[in-house]
Amino acid sequence: MQITLEQIKELRKLTGAGVTNVKEALEHSKGDIDKAVEYLREKGVAKAAKRADKQADKGFIAHYIHGDGTIGVLVELNAETDFTARNEKFRELAHNLALHIAANKPEYISRENVPADILNKEKEIAKASIEGNKPEAVVEKNSRRKNAKVLRRGCLT
Incomplete structure (x- = not known):
């Protein structure tokens, strides 16, 4: 079965997976999008299981101190790689978490x-x-x- 560019685009849009993985899934499922999504999900679970032993020991500590000094928050957000921990979006996420915690004052994680x-x-x-x-x-x-x-x-x- 010939895999079309439209099928690849559709599956990528649905799953966010890379082109190689999408093409492999479509070939495995003989062009059936639903089966390809299921295949990618199964493969993703397998990838997650392989990564379970990885250490997230690179990180960033964000802080927020309210203007009058009555509220202070420290948030440590960790990642597997230094590259990720130095990324501006990662640091922005840590800062936004600190602001959220300061504003809502949660007593429990969940x-x-x-x-x-x-x-x-x-x-x-x-x-x-x-x-x-x-x-x-x-x-x-x-x-x-x-x-x-x-x-x-x-x-x-």
Whole structure:
């Protein structure tokens, strides 16, 4: 089967993979775009597994200190190569993370890091704040929504 330039462009647009990988995937899948995407995903997982033992020991430390000195943030962002760590976009990302942390003041990295007792307390507060004689399903749904809003503000991710 002949692989066309249009197929290569389409698959690259869908996956962001390199030309060589895209061409290989299309040849492997006999021109079927869906199968080629699946092939690239499987190959990407294999690449990620190979990289699991790599050390991300090159990095950059960004800082932010508020004008009045009341807030200060240090963020260390690491990469595998010095080339990446010296890249201006990488440094900009580290700085933007520092600004984000300073502005939002998260207490936890993610929801998974929030202790169960804090989650339960927030859930009870959310339930108590819902007024009226509403069905349990409505109370539960609204309390979940309020709880999620509180957690979004309290977590970095």
